[in-house]
Amino acid sequence: MITFEHVTKQYADGTVAIEDVSFTVEEGTTTVLVGPSGCGKTTTMKLVNRLEDPTEGTVYRDGTPLSEFDRIDLRRNTGYVIQEIGLFDHMTVGENIATVPRLNGWDEDEIDARIDELLELMDLPPESYREQHPPELSGGQRQRVGVARALASDPDVLLMDEPFGALDPITRESLQDEFLKIQAELDTTILFVTHSIDEALKMGDRIAIFDVGEVVQYDTPQAILDEPKNEFVEDFIGSDRPLKKLKVTQVEDVMSPPTEEVATAGGVADATAPVQSDGGSTVSPLEPTDTALSALSRLVASEDGRLPVVEDGDVVGTVSDEDIRRSNAGDKP
C-alpha cells in the first residue's frame, strides 16, 4: 500500500510539479496516473522510489514514511519501467534481467532460473533471447525485456511510466493485453503513468486524473465515466464517453435474467453453439466477462434483438441493446 499525504514537490528552479496531492494505492491493485503532459504525474511516480523527494508532505509505504527507508534498498524492491526502457546495451538480455538479483546477491543458479522464468512469462523463448543484446531486438521485445528486468527480484511495487508509449498501436495493444494477464497472476502493487485516457481506463483498477499539479479525481474507471467531477475531466475523457463506458462495462453487469423465449426457442444446446452472424462468419457466444461494447457490436451485426450470455455451457442471461442503453444512462437493470 502506498499513501500520499498532502504531498507537494517544488523543484530547485521554482517550478511546482505537484501541490497538496493525497491518495492511497491499495495493495495488489493497479493505479493509473493520467493527465496531460506537464501535469506532475511522472514526478508523483518518482517520489515512490525516491528518485525525487517531496518538498512537503509524506509518502508512506505500508504505513512507514519513505524517508525512513534506505534509498538503495527501497529501489531494489521497486520495479521501474520507463518509455525509453533504458536497457543496458552492452549487456545481454539475460544480464539485463539479472541486474537487481545480482545487486541483491542472489546465487547464479537462482538468477539463471529466474531469467528463464521471466523470459518465458514475457513470451521470449530463453534459448533464443537470453544471449542477445538489446539493439538486436524490436521495440516491443525490448519493452518486454524492460518489464522482465523490473520484475526480476519480485518487487512489491512496480512503477511504470508510459511503458508502452513509444510502441506502434498494434504492438502496444497486444502488450497491454499480455500485461493485463501477467498482472492478474502477480500480487504486485502497480503505479502506472500514461497520458492516454484509453490506456488508463483499460489498465487501471483505479485512476487518478491529474490537472496541472493536482489530482482532480481519484476513482474507479466506472465511477469516473459515470460521474466526471468537473469539466476538465469531462473534456479529458472526450466526447465518446458513452463508448468508453461500454468498454469498461462487462456484460454480466448489464444482462437481463434468461427469458422463456430463449430457453424454449433455441434451448441451451442451441444457444451455446456458435452463432451464425449475417456475414456468415462464426462468432463464439457472449460471455459474462465480455465488454458491453463487444456485446453491442454483435447485436448490431445480428438479426436478433437479444443475445444469450453463456458461461460454462449454461445460459446465464440475455442482453439486448435496450439493456446496454439503460446501463449507459446510469441505471442498473
Added chain:
Amino acid sequence: MSDFVEGLIYLVENSDEVLYHFRGHLELVVVAELAALAFAIPASILAVRHDRIKKVVLGLGNVGQTIPTLAILALALPLLGLGFWPSILGLWAYAILPIIVNTVKGIENVDEEMVEAARGMGMTDWEILRSIQLPLALPVIFAGVRTSIVLVIGTAYLAMFIGGPGLGVMVVGGIQAYDWAQVIAGAIPGALLAIGADLSLSRIERYLGGDGGIDDTTVAA
C-alpha cells in the same frame, strides 16, 4: 616563477631581436601555408573525382601523419640542404596533410541525396562540385586549414635545426646557452601566436557553420 618574469623582462628589453625572429617565423608560416593550400585543394578535388588517386592520397595522408614533424624537416635536409627553402619544403609537406584529409572527407560527407537531386536537375559534375559540394564542405575544409596553420606555427620552431629562421633560433640558442630568459622570451610569442590563431580561426569556422571544436587531426608540433 622568477624565470618567467625574467623572460618577460628579456622580451621587453630585446623587443627588436624578438620581433626580428617573430617576423622570420611568420614568413615561414605564411609561405608554407599558402603553398600548401595551392597544392592541397586541387589535389583533393582531383582525389575525390578519381578513386585511385583518392586511395593513394588518403593512404599517404594517414602514413604521413605518423611521421614526426622533426623527421619531415630532417628529410628536407638531404634534399635541399640548409636554410629558408628547405624549411619551407618540410613545413609545406606537413601542412598539406590535414587540408587534404579534411577536404576529401568534407566533400565525401556531403549528403548523397543532395548530389543526386542536383544531378537530377541536370547539373554537371563540375557544377555539382562548385555549387553544392564545395560550399557544403567549406566548414570541414576550413577546420583542416586551421589545424594545418596551428601545426605549422609549432613546427616552424624546428626549422632552426636545418638552418631556417624563426623563434626557434631564440629558444634553441637559449637552451644551448642555458639562458632561460631568452628561452622563455622565444617561447611566449609562438605559444601566443598558435593559441591566438587557433581561437580566431575557430571563430571563423563557427561562422562558416562548423563546430569550431578541436579537430581529431590536431597534433602538437
Added chain:
Amino acid sequence: MLSSVHNWLAYVDFAVEHSDRLLVATLEHIEIIAFAIAIAVPIGVGLGFLITFDDRLATAVIWLAGVMMTVPSIALFGLLIPYFGIGAPSVIVALVLYTQLPVIRNTYVGLNDVDPAALEAGEAMGMTRLQLLRRVQLPIALPVIMAGVRNAVVILIGIATIGAFIGAGGLGDLLFDGISYVRTEMIVVTTVILSLLALAVDYAFSISEQLFRLNNGEQVESSATMRLLQRVIS
C-alpha cells in the same frame, strides 16, 4: 638520388650495421612514452570523469587542454626546463600535458555517451553511483577512452623525438645526429622506424578497442585479425 636501388641498399646496410644503437634508441623512445602515458592516462581519465558533473567545468577544462595542444613543443620544453631541468623529466611533463586533451575529451564523451534512460533505469534499480559507473558507464566508455589513448600515443611518438634535443634520449637523438652530420641513411631509417612504431601502436590499439566493443555486443566490422583473435579467445 633517394630512389636509386643503390641507396635503398645503403639504408638496409645502415640499419643492419647500427642495429644495436637503433634498438636501444627505440626502446628508450618507448620507455619515455610508456612512462608519460602511465602518468597521463589516470590523470586524464580522472579529470574526464570529474567534469561529467559540471558542464561549465567541462567546457573550461577541455578548452584549456585544447589550448595546451596548440603550444609548440619546443616552446613548452623551454618553459618547463627552468622547473624540471634538462632531460627526461621536462619531456615527460610535456608529454603528459599533450596527452590530456584526447584522454580527457574521450573519457568525457564516452561517459556521457551512455543513454540517459539507461542511467535512470540503473539508478531506479538501486545502483549506487559507483555501481552505475563500474557496471554501466565504464564498459560503454572504455572503447572510446582507448581511442583517445591511441591518438595520444601516436602524437607522443612524434613529440618525444624533439625531446632528444634537451637530453631525453630516444630516436630523436638519431634524427639530430643525422641532421648534424647530414647522414641521409640515418634520417631515413630513423623516420621509417618512427612511422612503423606509430602504425603498430595505432593498429594494436584499434584491435583492443574493437575487442572492447565486441565485448559490449556492438557490431564491429571484423577484420581478418579480429576473427582470428576471436577464435583464439573463444
